[in-house]
Amino acid sequence: MTPGVQPIRVAVLGAGTVGAEVADRLLTRAAEFESRVGAPLVLAGVAVRDLDAPRTPALPRELLTTDAESLVLGAHIVVELIGGVDRARELVLLALESGADVVTGNKALLATHGPELFAAAERVGAQLNYEASVGGAIPIIRPLRDSLAGDDVQRILGIVNGTTNFVLDRMDAHGDSFEDALATATELGYAEADPTGDVSGLDAAHKAAILAGLAFHTTVPLSSVPVEGIERVTAEQVAAGRGTGHVVKLLAICERLTGPDGVEGVSARVHPALLPRDHPLASVRGANNAIFVQASDARDLMFYGAGAGGPETSSAVLGDLVAAARRHVIGGPGLAAAPSSGLPVLDPGVVSSRYQISLVVRDEPGVLAAVAGLVADLGVSIETAQQTRSGVGGTATLVIGTHRAPEAALAAVVRALSGAAEVEQVAGVLRVEGDRPKDG
Amino acid sequence: MTPGVQPIRVAVLGAGTVGAEVADRLLTRAAEFESRVGAPLVLAGVAVRDLDAPRTPALPRELLTTDAESLVLGAHIVVELIGGVDRARELVLLALESGADVVTGNKALLATHGPELFAAAERVGAQLNYEASVGGAIPIIRPLRDSLAGDDVQRILGIVNGTTNFVLDRMDAHGDSFEDALATATELGYAEADPTGDVSGLDAAHKAAILAGLAFHTTVPLSSVPVEGIERVTAEQVAAGRGTGHVVKLLAICERLTGPDGVEGVSARVHPALLPRDHPLASVRGANNAIFVQASDARDLMFYGAGAGGPETSSAVLGDLVAAARRHVIGGPGLAAAPSSGLPVLDPGVVSSRYQISLVVRDEPGVLAAVAGLVADLGVSIETAQQTRSGVGGTATLVIGTHRAPEAALAAVVRALSGAAEVEQVAGVLRVEGDRPKDG
Numbered sequence: 001m002t003p004g005v006q007p008i009r010v011a012v013l014g015a016g017t018v019g020a021e022v023a024d025r026l027l028t029r030a031a032e033f034e035s036r037v038g039a040p041l042v043l044a045g046v047a048v049r050d051l052d053a054p055r056t057p058a059l060p061r062e063l064l065t066t067d068a069e070s071l072v073l074g075a076h077i078v079v080e081l082i083g084g085v086d087r088a089r090e091l092v093l094l095a096l097e098s099g100a101d102v103v104t105g106n107k108a109l110l111a112t113h114g115p116e117l118f119a120a121a122e123r124v125g126a127q128l129n130y131e132a133s134v135g136g137a138i139p140i141i142r143p144l145r146d147s148l149a150g151d152d153v154q155r156i157l158g159i160v161n162g163t164t165n166f167v168l169d170r171m172d173a174h175g176d177s178f179e180d181a182l183a184t185a186t187e188l189g190y191a192e193a194d195p196t197g198d199v200s201g202l203d204a205a206h207k208a209a210i211l212a213g214l215a216f217h218t219t220v221p222l223s224s225v226p227v228e229g230i231e232r233v234t235a236e237q238v239a240a241g242r243g244t245g246h247v248v249k250l251l252a253i254c255e256r257l258t259g260p261d262g263v264e265g266v267s268a269r270v271h272p273a274l275l276p277r278d279h280p281l282a283s284v285r286g287a288n289n290a291i292f293v294q295a296s297d298a299r300d301l302m303f304y305g306a307g308a309g310g311p312e313t314s315s316a317v318l319g320d321l322v323a324a325a326r327r328h329v330i331g332g333p334g335l336a337a338a339p340s341s342g343l344p345v346l347d348p349g350v351v352s353s354r355y356q357i358s359l360v361v362r363d364e365p366g367v368l369a370a371v372a373g374l375v376a377d378l379g380v381s382i383e384t385a386q387q388t389r390s391g392v393g394g395t396a397t398l399v400i401g402t403h404r405a406p407e408a409a410l411a412a413v414v415r416a417l418s419g420a421a422e423v424e425q426v427a428g429v430l431r432v433e434g435d436r437p438k439d440g
Numbered sequence: 441m442t443p444g445v446q447p448i449r450v451a452v453l454g455a456g457t458v459g460a461e462v463a464d465r466l467l468t469r470a471a472e473f474e475s476r477v478g479a480p481l482v483l484a485g486v487a488v489r490d491l492d493a494p495r496t497p498a499l500p501r502e503l504l505t506t507d508a509e510s511l512v513l514g515a516h517i518v519v520e521l522i523g524g525v526d527r528a529r530e531l532v533l534l535a536l537e538s539g540a541d542v543v544t545g546n547k548a549l550l551a552t553h554g555p556e557l558f559a560a561a562e563r564v565g566a567q568l569n570y571e572a573s574v575g576g577a578i579p580i581i582r583p584l585r586d587s588l589a590g591d592d593v594q595r596i597l598g599i600v601n602g603t604t605n606f607v608l609d610r611m612d613a614h615g616d617s618f619e620d621a622l623a624t625a626t627e628l629g630y631a632e633a634d635p636t637g638d639v640s641g642l643d644a645a646h647k648a649a650i651l652a653g654l655a656f657h658t659t660v661p662l663s664s665v666p667v668e669g670i671e672r673v674t675a676e677q678v679a680a681g682r683g684t685g686h687v688v689k690l691l692a693i694c695e696r697l698t699g700p701d702g703v704e705g706v707s708a709r710v711h712p713a714l715l716p717r718d719h720p721l722a723s724v725r726g727a728n729n730a731i732f733v734q735a736s737d738a739r740d741l742m743f744y745g746a747g748a749g750g751p752e753t754s755s756a757v758l759g760d761l762v763a764a765a766r767r768h769v770i771g772g773p774g775l776a777a778a779p780s781s782g783l784p785v786l787d788p789g790v791v792s793s794r795y796q797i798s799l800v801v802r803d804e805p806g807v808l809a810a811v812a813g814l815v816a817d818l819g820v821s822i823e824t825a826q827q828t829r830s831g832v833g834g835t836a837t838l839v840i841g842t843h844r845a846p847e848a849a850l851a852a853v854v855r856a857l858s859g860a861a862e863v864e865q866v867a868g869v870l871r872v873e874g875d876r877p878k879d880g
């Protein structure tokens with residue numbers, strides 16, 4: 001140990017995939033961490049629910065405890081990796097109120113209680129670091145917060161959920177249905193036993209709320225993030241996308257916008273979207289993640305890497321831990337959030353996109369004209385239309401591509417089409433992203 | 441202005457492509473910077489050599505001065521963008537010794553005088569931020585220093601020079617010769633009037649020294665970085681690369697290595713290399729930059745964006761400036777460099793790669809056997825060999841691909857081949873990168 005330097009006591013809460021790796025690294029790389037921090041990092045203990053549960057890597061029994069509160073109160077830095085919201089919130093608040101720094105990868109916690117936790121950290125001058133909450137191993141929180149602090153982020157398109165990217169990639173590369181691709185993902189360990197949180201887009205929505213708040217220096221509540229998952233993406237939509245040079249990706253989209261009333265604000269949303277195949281995000285394969293950032297000066301940036309996995313995510317957690325620990329050695333304040341820009345979250349109806357609307361229509365003359373007229377009457381302009389005979393019960397498939405229009409207009413179009421005599425069914429709507437802003 | 445908060449005086453040295461943009465942003469976005477920092481940032485002045493030179497964007501005449509010293513001594517934060525080494529070193533040392541923080545994008549300065557400057561900053565507790573020195577707008581310095589502080593970087597492959605990437609991309613996409621591609625780059629503004637510093641690899645070598653020092657927590661002198669430029673890359677080599685599914689890129693390579701004597705150390709080098717087309721770096725087109733980082737836990741990460749340009753680079757400079765300014769408001773120490781790992785720079789001869797050696801040989805039976813025997817005798821094993829008749833003076837072209845071998849062995853092979861009766865000329869050697877470590 002470095003003589004005369006106080007050891008820094010670290011508590012790890014949770015010994016799941018990431019927690020066990022973090023605890024293991026603290027034990028096996030102690031000398032390296034001491035050299036980087038300038039003081040020894042001591043693993044004070046690991047809080048678990050079940051002392052006897054099997055863990056990978058295995059941890060020494062004497063470090064495990066079920067008394068998380070006592071562990072927290074005796075630590076300089078608390079690493080929260082138990083997941084979930086209520087218990088995690090209690091323990092993180094307890095840690096911050098006791099003056100400990102906190103490192104967490106808990107996106108659900110941050111997306112739902114972020115403002116409360118940041119306020120608690122600021123009150124006591126503690127750090128709250130959360131690089132692991134978005135994009136696993138990919139450094140994205142620090143670059144947005146620090147590196148781009150002198151620029152204006154305009155837009156973020158993120159592939160931030162590995163499970164859904166794996167599923168959509170299988171559908172694209174193999175022509176699989178959603179169900180078959182998800183079964184493969186489950187079999188290969190890319191999807192959890194209950195994949196609802198991933199395929200519904202909820203996990204990505206947590207990350208969209210975190211990214212938007214950070215990028216636009218404002219508060220974006222999870223409840224303000226419209227979410228659409230990938231459950232209803234069909235093999236036909238993916239194939240149609242291929243035909244037009246697009247690939248379907250689940251995107252977390254954060255945008256700075258001006259509403260129709262001239263009010264500046266922001267939007268965060270999650271939905272599957274068609275991306276041109278030459279877009280940098282289109283080549284993100286398998287369970288990888290990538291975050292594409294457009295800023296006024298920096299223009300297009302992309303951050304790419306593994307979005308999940310125990311060792312990968314532990315890299316981000318340990319980076320945060322070393323940063324927090326260095327502060328104990330060299331002194332200095334907690335990393336306060338930048339002052340708020342006060343930008344409001346705009347109503348989702350003002351967001352505009354291009355849309356690809358798939359319809360099942362009656363196979364008879366005049367249908368395209370009727371549909372086009374109805375869409376035009378609602379102020380939405382059609383860019384492409386492709387009709388294919390389905391051969392089933394006198395119906396045809398009509399796929400309409402629109403120019404850019406507000407979500408509110410899309411909703412009106414879908415309502416009108418659903419009620420039209422010529423239309424049997426509105427089979428699906430995909431947004432088209434990744435073109436330059438303000439086009440079409 | 442925020443009441444009761446002292447304005448922070450910023451001096452900008454140099455009003456070239458980047459300096460003029462930075463000064464302009466400080467004038468036009470003052471309110472935004474004040475909100476992010478918590479105190480006003482005041483542009484104290486811009487030091488220039490010629491008060492009357494035309495500038496884009498134009499700057500108010502009364503802010504310009506030729507007295508850089510006085511400007512530096514009256515500033516809280518000095519932004520050095522004059523380029524070059526000697527004068528920049530004087531002014532940066534003057535700034536640091538007066539207690540001012542420094543932001544610089546000067547890779548030549550850092551690669552040659554980095555240790556002296558960091559020591560000066562540490563002595564007075566000032567910050568020395570240099571995000572703009574590598575990769576233009578791409579956040580890479582902070583991610584390496586902070587986000588990956590708990591991980592072990594093993595290897596960096598960087599496309600860190602836009603001019604050479606543009607030239608090689610033209611050669612690949614259009615079959616151009618080096619000379620024609622460079623002429624196009626000059627015409628389109630992607631190459632300077634004197635492109636020597638770029639095409640020789642020197643600019644990339646500066647960046648390799650900076651990245652290796654940062655990633656491996658050690659000092660990597662520029663003089664220890666072997667450099668090969670792209671001047672001798674031929675259209676034939678690029679075409680041969682296409683044939684085997686490779687693309688030629690100028691790479692800055694930083695590696696953690698174990699020498700043959702078991703000594704752990706690091707290597708930094710710059711040379712053109714063949715990359716498999718499915719490698720994430722292979723798709724970096726035009727004048728863009730990207731840095732591919734392999735770390736023990738995080739595995740593969742990539743950071744992509746614009747590597748140069750006035751507004752783009754000013755984004756990185758302003759991020760550093762906001763970070764330095766926040767410290768004036770919230771207090772805290774300078775960002776000290778992490779303690780040194782003490783890893784030595786290993787002799788370049790111990791670095792191992794795969795090689796593609798192009799030979800002009802006599803077109804007669806037994807030549808391949810003779811060449812293969814000679815290569816094998818030096819302990820290098822051949823993976824592929826392809827012979828094509830040139831039809832010129834009874835010669836043929838023989839392209840040999842080797843398994844992984846140390847540079848020292850390559851040098852011996854090239855010497856032996858140059859002296860062999862069957863070989864008319866060793867036409868070129870390209871290293872093959874981007875495969876998994878330890879293969880072949």
